[in-house]
Amino acid sequence: MKPPAFEYSAPASIAEAVSVLEQHGDEAKVLAGGQSLVPLMALRLARPSVVVDLGRVGELKYVRHQDDLVRIGAMTTHRDIELDGILQDRSPMLQEAMSVLGHVAIRNRGTVGGSCAHSDPAAEWPALALALDAEFEASGPRGQRTIAAEDFFQSYFTTALEPDEVLTELRLPLPKRGTGTAFEEFSRRHGDFGIVAAAAVVRRSGGTISDASVALAGVGGSPLRSTAARMLVGSDGGDEVLQAIGVAVQDEIDPTGDIHGSSEFRRHCATLIMTRAIRRAVDRAEEGGG
Amino acid sequence: MSSVEISFRINGSEVRESVDPRTTLADLLREGLRLTGTHLGCEHGVCGACTILMDGRSVRSCLLLAVQAHEHELETVEGLAAADGELTTLQAAFAEEHGLQCGFCTPGFLMTITELLREQPDPTDEEIRERLSGNICRCTGYQNIVAAVRKASGRLPQDPA
Numbered sequence: 389m390k391p392p393a394f395e396y397s398a399p400a401s402i403a404e405a406v407s408v409l410e411q412h413g414d415e416a417k418v419l420a421g422g423q424s425l426v427p428l429m430a431l432r433l434a435r436p437s438v439v440v441d442l443g444r445v446g447e448l449k450y451v452r453h454q455d456d457l458v459r460i461g462a463m464t465t466h467r468d469i470e471l472d473g474i475l476q477d478r479s480p481m482l483q484e485a486m487s488v489l490g491h492v493a494i495r496n497r498g499t500v501g502g503s504c505a506h507s508d509p510a511a512e513w514p515a516l517a518l519a520l521d522a523e524f525e526a527s528g529p530r531g532q533r534t535i536a537a538e539d540f541f542q543s544y545f546t547t548a549l550e551p552d553e554v555l556t557e558l559r560l561p562l563p564k565r566g567t568g569t570a571f572e573e574f575s576r577r578h579g580d581f582g583i584v585a586a587a588a589v590v591r592r593s594g595g596t597i598s599d600a601s602v603a604l605a606g607v608g609g610s611p612l613r614s615t616a617a618r619m620l621v622g623s624d625g626g627d628e629v630l631q632a633i634g635v636a637v638q639d640e641i642d643p644t645g646d647i648h649g650s651s652e653f654r655r656h657c658a659t660l661i662m663t664r665a666i667r668r669a670v671d672r673a674e675e676g677g678g
Numbered sequence: 679m680s681s682v683e684i685s686f687r688i689n690g691s692e693v694r695e696s697v698d699p700r701t702t703l704a705d706l707l708r709e710g711l712r713l714t715g716t717h718l719g720c721e722h723g724v725c726g727a728c729t730i731l732m733d734g735r736s737v738r739s740c741l742l743l744a745v746q747a748h749e750h751e752l753e754t755v756e757g758l759a760a761a762d763g764e765l766t767t768l769q770a771a772f773a774e775e776h777g778l779q780c781g782f783c784t785p786g787f788l789m790t791i792t793e794l795l796r797e798q799p800d801p802t803d804e805e806i807r808e809r810l811s812g813n814i815c816r817c818t819g820y821q822n823i824v825a826a827v828r829k830a831s832g833r834l835p836q837d838p839a
Binding site: 390391392393394395396398419422423426427429430431439441443467490491492493494496497577578579 | 680682698699700702705721722723726729732735736737738740741742743745746748790793808809811812
């Protein structure tokens, strides 16, 4: 099908975009890369009266490295992230995630901000943001505010953003040197929507795991920061604790089945994918990289 | 709804159009500009038949609104061959290696590979297969497409790198 009719707005600045959103409330929808919104509109599952295209807001497209923090403008594409030399070096987890996020043509248009604001339960960026304890910056008629990742993703396709707010920046603390990171995703074909994905961040001190942060996608309405994975802390990160985590995670997740996978299958995947991601992150922490 | 004036360059030429905002770029190319080389397969970004280049980057024209092309540089399959019809190295390789049968997916593959070979003139087999994974072909089984890319990058078509 084709998208239904709408009014089109192409603001040149964040302030102008906010003004248009304020005027139209929840009748307006922000268009970022369009890789999620345009198909939804074509299928007529989304029917905004006004589309606010951020494509001409140049001030939203940047990757700024500030020591161990990377500030990513909301309109930065997945491909920009994939090709960023510093991120390639400092965070293999981001590269692994980008490499399974659709295909190059999707990544050339899809944006970090768009993915987070859309908050598809299977999406990679929400899991990455949670695992890394990211912060979001939003701009609206009431001013700017910072939203922690754990508060940002609320439910299926639902975030803490108000209809008149524009997501402007994602602030990612980069893992310190020596941290092991890994991203693992299961999908039916390479580049398909993930069934389940896991982002793992692990630190070692001597022979034991000193810190661990693991987030899962595809196991409920929004990404999950796994409490079960905290069992890693103080452990040797070996098979025994991994097996215990794989069992315990079942109590935290609530995957809904659909044509891409039943809830039983997703539960099975959650344990499998999470274990693989943690194992790789633990190995990388041992090697002193990640 | 009102029309929006847009202007952009396509295959080297400047174009001005007045479009309904809901028109996809694919539909503008095919129906507005009569450039029907860009094909519609799934219309939700999965099959790759609609792939064109925007500012040198591969994009799904079915997932772009025409209005988003304003002030950008587009390349479609029609712009590959020379004005006198001489095929590019890549197109010739496809013909020689039988990298197409019905040809429906072919424009999308050509644009995807054009981007790849500009970035990486001598891709490994793994790089080729990775990049092609976003384009679906129902006819060929892909082997001859991979052979065509090998040939276009200067290797023997049957030799993996």
